[in-house]
Amino acid sequence: MANEEDDPIIQEIDVFLARSLLEKLYLFQYPIRPASMTYDDVTHLSAKIKPKQQKVELEMAIDTLNPNYCRSKGEQIALNVDGTCTDETSTYSSKLMDKQTFCSSQAASNVSRYAAAVYKKGELHLTPLHGILQLRPSFTYLDKADAKHREREAANEGGDSSQDEAEDDVKQITVRFSRPETEQARQRRVQSYEFLQKRQAEEHWVHLHYYGLKDSRSEHERQYLFSQGHGLAENTELIKSPSEYLMMLMPPSVEEENEKPMAPSNVLSMAQLRTLPLADQIKILMKNVKVMPFANLLGLLGSGTDPTAVLRCVQQVALLVQGNWVVKSDVLYPKDTSSPHSGVPAEVLCRGRDFVMWKFTQDRWVVRKEVAAVTKLCPEDVKDFLEHMSVARINKGWEFMLPYDEDFVKKHPDIVQRQQMLWMGIQAKLEKVYNLLKEHLTPKKQEAQSAHPLLVSGEQRVNMAKAKVKQNYGQLEKEFQKQKAEMKSNDSSARTDVPNIRIKEEPVSVEEPMDTSAHEGLNNGLVNGLHPAQGSMEPLNGHLPGGCIDRVAQELKAFVSSTFKKQFVLTLSELKRLFNLHLASLPPGHTLFSGISDKMLQDMVLDTGCKQILVPFPPQTAASPDELKVYALWEAGDTYDQHRQVLLEIFSKNYRVRRNVIQTQLSQECGEDLNKQEVDRVLKVSFCSLW
Numbered sequence: 001m002a003n004e005e006d007d008p009i010i011q012e013i014d015v016f017l018a019r020s021l022l023e024k025l026y027l028f029q030y031p032i033r034p035a036s037m038t039y040d041d042v043t044h045l046s047a048k049i050k051p052k053q054q055k056v057e058l059e060m061a062i063d064t065l066n067p068n069y070c071r072s073k074g075e076q077i078a079l080n081v082d083g084t085c086t087d088e089t090s091t092y093s094s095k096l097m098d099k100q101t102f103c104s105s106q107a108a109s110n111v112s113r114y115a116a117a118v119y120k121k122g123e124l125h126l127t128p129l130h131g132i133l134q135l136r137p138s139f140t141y142l143d144k145a146d147a148k149h150r151e152r153e154a155a156n157e158g159g160d161s162s163q164d165e166a167e168d169d170v171k172q173i174t175v176r177f178s179r180p181e182t183e184q185a186r187q188r189r190v191q192s193y194e195f196l197q198k199r200q201a202e203e204h205w206v207h208l209h210y211y212g213l214k215d216s217r218s219e220h221e222r223q224y225l226f227s228q229g230h231g232l233a234e235n236t237e238l239i240k241s242p243s244e245y246l247m248m249l250m251p252p253s254v255e256e257e258n259e260k261p262m263a264p265s266n267v268l269s270m271a272q273l274r275t276l277p278l279a280d281q282i283k284i285l286m287k288n289v290k291v292m293p294f295a296n297l298l299g300l301l302g303s304g305t306d307p308t309a310v311l312r313c314v315q316q317v318a319l320l321v322q323g324n325w326v327v328k329s330d331v332l333y334p335k336d337t338s339s340p341h342s343g344v345p346a347e348v349l350c351r352g353r354d355f356v357m358w359k360f361t362q363d364r365w366v367v368r369k370e371v372a373a374v375t376k377l378c379p380e381d382v383k384d385f386l387e388h389m390s391v392a393r394i395n396k397g398w399e400f401m402l403p404y405d406e407d408f409v410k411k412h413p414d415i416v417q418r419q420q421m422l423w424m425g426i427q428a429k430l431e432k433v434y435n436l437l438k439e440h441l442t443p444k445k446q447e448a449q450s451a452h453p454l455l456v457s458g459e460q461r462v463n464m465a466k467a468k469v470k471q472n473y474g475q476l477e478k479e480f481q482k483q484k485a486e487m488k489s490n491d492s493s494a495r496t497d498v499p500n501i502r503i504k505e506e507p508v509s510v511e512e513p514m515d516t517s518a519h520e521g522l523n524n525g526l527v528n529g530l531h532p533a534q535g536s537m538e539p540l541n542g543h544l545p546g547g548c549i550d551r552v553a554q555e556l557k558a559f560v561s562s563t564f565k566k567q568f569v570l571t572l573s574e575l576k577r578l579f580n581l582h583l584a585s586l587p588p589g590h591t592l593f594s595g596i597s598d599k600m601l602q603d604m605v606l607d608t609g610c611k612q613i614l615v616p617f618p619p620q621t622a623a624s625p626d627e628l629k630v631y632a633l634w635e636a637g638d639t640y641d642q643h644r645q646v647l648l649e650i651f652s653k654n655y656r657v658r659r660n661v662i663q664t665q666l667s668q669e670c671g672e673d674l675n676k677q678e679v680d681r682v683l684k685v686s687f688c689s690l691w
Contacts, residue, residue, distance in 0.1 A: 013119075016227035018127040025116060025127050028056070029107060029134045047208040053200055054131045056104040057138070058210075064098050071096070080145040091141055101140065104133035118225045125226045180343050183334075274302060279313045286318050286327040290388045291401055293324050294408050311415060320419035321360050323405025326389050329353040341380035352377045355430055356385045360400050361423055366390065367397045374434050394645050394669075465607040469553060469600075552591050556604050559592075564610055564633040568644060573626035575601065605631050613648050642670055643682045 046059040064074065078092040092098060108114075115126040181189075189195055211218045240248065273281055278301070285300055286292065298310060318325040329350035337346045352375035359366045372382045390398040409416050430436060559582055564570065570578075579601065583592060606612070613630045617623065632648050635641050646669045650657055663679045674682070 011122075013122060013124050015124045015126060018125050018225055018227045020224035020228060021127050023130045025130055026054075026056075027114075027116065027129055027132045028104070029132065030102075031136060047210050048205040049208060050200075050203045050205060052203055054104075054106060054133065055200075056133055056135070057205075058102045058135065059099055060102065061099050062097065064096060074098070077141070077145075081141045081148070083148055091144065101138040102135040103138040104135050107132040107134045116225065120226065127225050179340065180338050182337060182340050185340065270300075278305070278309060279316065282310065282313045283317045283331065286314070286325065287331055290327050290332075291321075291324055293402060293405050297325065311412070315415070315418075319357060319422065320416065321357055321389070322364070322400055322402070323407075323409045323416075324402045326357055326360075329357075332388075339378075339381050341384075342378040344377065344381065348377070349381065351375070351430070351433055352381065353385045353388070354426055355434065356382075357389065358423060358426055358430060360389065364400050364404075365397045374436070394642070395649055462607060465603065466553070469603070552596075553604070555590075555592050556596060556600070557608055560601075560604050560608050560610075564605075564608065564631075565636060568636060569613075569630065569632045569648075571627050572598070572602070572629040572631070573624060575605070575631070576626065602629075602631075609634055611648075613652050615651055616654060640682060646670065647682070 047056070049056045062074075063069065064071070074097040075095065077097040078095050082090040082092055082095075111129045111132050114129045114132065116129060118125045118127075211221075273284060276284070281301060282297070285297065294311075294314070297314065298305060298307060301310060314325055317331050318327050320326075330346075332353070333346040333349045335346055338344060339349055352371075355375055356366060356371055359371070366386065368379075368382055368386060371385070372379060375382065386392070386398045389401060391401050393399050559579065563575070563578055576598075579596070583590075586592060610631050611634050613632050615628070615630050617628055621628070632644075634645065634648075636644070643666060646666055647662065650662060650665055659676075659679065662683070663674060663676070666679065666682065667673050
């Protein structure tokens with residue numbers, strides 16, 4: 001009350017709303033005029049406007065007689081723009097920069113709170129503004145000067161020779177056919193900067209006539225700023241209660257959607273998302289994420305969301321796969337749409353994607369070639385399906401991207417049963433459409449849906465291999481003792497004739513014994529890798545004395561590792577040759593002279609991280625069995641591991657492949673374009689021992 005007494009009301013002013021210039025009144029904000037360039041207030045040479053864009057261009061005359069005007073600079077600008085010739089197309093006909101163009105830009109997108117006020121005889125008349133435009137100098141004449149300069153340079157370089165004009169180079173024309181535009185592609189194109197600029201350029205200019213401040217027409221138009229009738233009947237907008245009037249003048253702050261920049265179609269605002277109904281929130285989330293556990297979906301919807309309502313809504317837009325929710329195909333591919341890759345209609349795409357989802361209900365792994373063979377869709381569409389819900393694994397296929405959600409399956413058995421019934425119906429439809437065989441209907445691994453995938457570390461594999469070697473050693477030791485007893489009962493000459501002893505086949509293997517006859521010249525007097533000077537017969541034929549198995553395994557592993565690090569791919573025949581050379585370089589009495597069989601050598605190759613590549617050699621090949629067995633180091637730890645694995649996968653399908661096929665496959669799988677020299681280098685590094 002004290003503040004109101006200190007600030008008494010001095011005068012009450014009647015306020016009137018003028019509607020004559022409604023949606024016609026604009027406020028122009030001119031730049032501050034520098035002293036070196038003053039404008040003639042009464043001379044506007046031209047004016048034009050684009051009403052839809054609220055864009056204005058004004059051309060104003062410059063006072064060239066003002067003492068602050070630099071005449072030499074004005075002449076130089078005019079010369080740069082128009083050159084020495086003057087015609088109708090010249091920008092400055094007086095050979096002097098005597099005018100300046102101003103272009104407008106919107107100062108505010110929402111001007112509903114702004115009005116122009118005129119005070120006259122104790123009355124305040126308000127007219128709402130339709131737009132506020134800021135005028136800035138336009139420098140298009142500089143672009144024209146640059147164009148003139150480039151034309152002069154081109155004329156000087158080209159010359160006037162008619163022979164050069166006649167001998168124009170023939171240019172090749174490439175014809176391309178555009179694919180059908182999808183709805184998403186159309187929305188991106190409409191929102192692009194290039195499209196908006198094109199639309200703005202298509203709107204025609206409307207030329208205006210400028211009237212000066214003291215012109216009679218201007219005086220007549222200014223009268224429209226006053227309310228034409230002072231009666232209360234014509235100003236019903238102002239007949240409001242004090243609270244309503246205050247609400248009109250100062251509305252509550254609301255986020256103006258028009259001022260918000262339009263986000264890309266693949267970007268979600270969680271604040272805006274939570275203002276939508278629950279069903280729409282779940283649909284948008286599933287459409288963007290595509291695969292999600294139920295717990296993560298509840299977390300994104302915020303605290304306090306009813307899980308029962310979420311379950312009811314998610315079943316409308318997603319299907320249950322391995323305890324996780326995968327968005328339905330008809331949500332991603334609505335009706336009347338088509339594939340951006342092949343133009344296939346949405347109905348065919350939905351069937352193909354449903355087949356992929358159904359395959360993941362049967363197994364954690366799916367092979368892309370099998371999907372393409374059944375659905376008859378292009379590789380790009382099949383790859384899109386798989387990328388929605390799985391991850392590619394080299395030499396294995398595509399694995400479902402999320403682990404099996406046992407918690408959800410245990411908590412909601414009714415939902416799981418209902419989803420199984422839905423999948424049975426989908427399976428029946430797929431059988432009719434694709435004529436599925438029994439091999440497609442039966443899952444490869446029944447335990448894939450009830451347990452997590454089995455992962456075996458490298459250390460566990462080594463321990464398993466050592467246990468297997470010890471087990472085999474026990475059996476070999478018994479056979480050796482039996483053979484030793486038989487040999488003692490034979491004639492002494494037979495026992496001492498080492499060269500006549502031959503390696504027999506191991507009882508636990510069907511592998512052939514290591515043949516060293518082809519490399520007798522390299523053995524330096526060795527028989528099966530054994531120096532004749534060593535009289536003991538105990539280390540022969542692969543039978544090791546007690547306590548030597550670990551030392552022999554270490555030596556053999558060291559040889560195999562070092563050999564495959566130098567030559568990544570070897571046949572069994574070449575590996576045996578290198579092993580014999582290695583034995584020839586060892587001193588007498590070395591542990592490896594105890595005798596290494598083919599089986600032991602091959603097992604050690606597999607235990608050191610190598611893999612056997614089943615190359616499909618032709619049946620009529622003349623190669624020996626050892627030459628048909630190919631082993632390769634799978635991971636060497638260098639930059640060519642991925643390329644080498646792709647090459648080995650290629651040669652596991654065909655023994656002869658063209659170079660361009662290898663280059664294409666490497667580019668697709670490795671995600672980089674390789675030229676011919678890089679492909680040759682990959683081949684040389686990977687297969688230097690074979691080619």
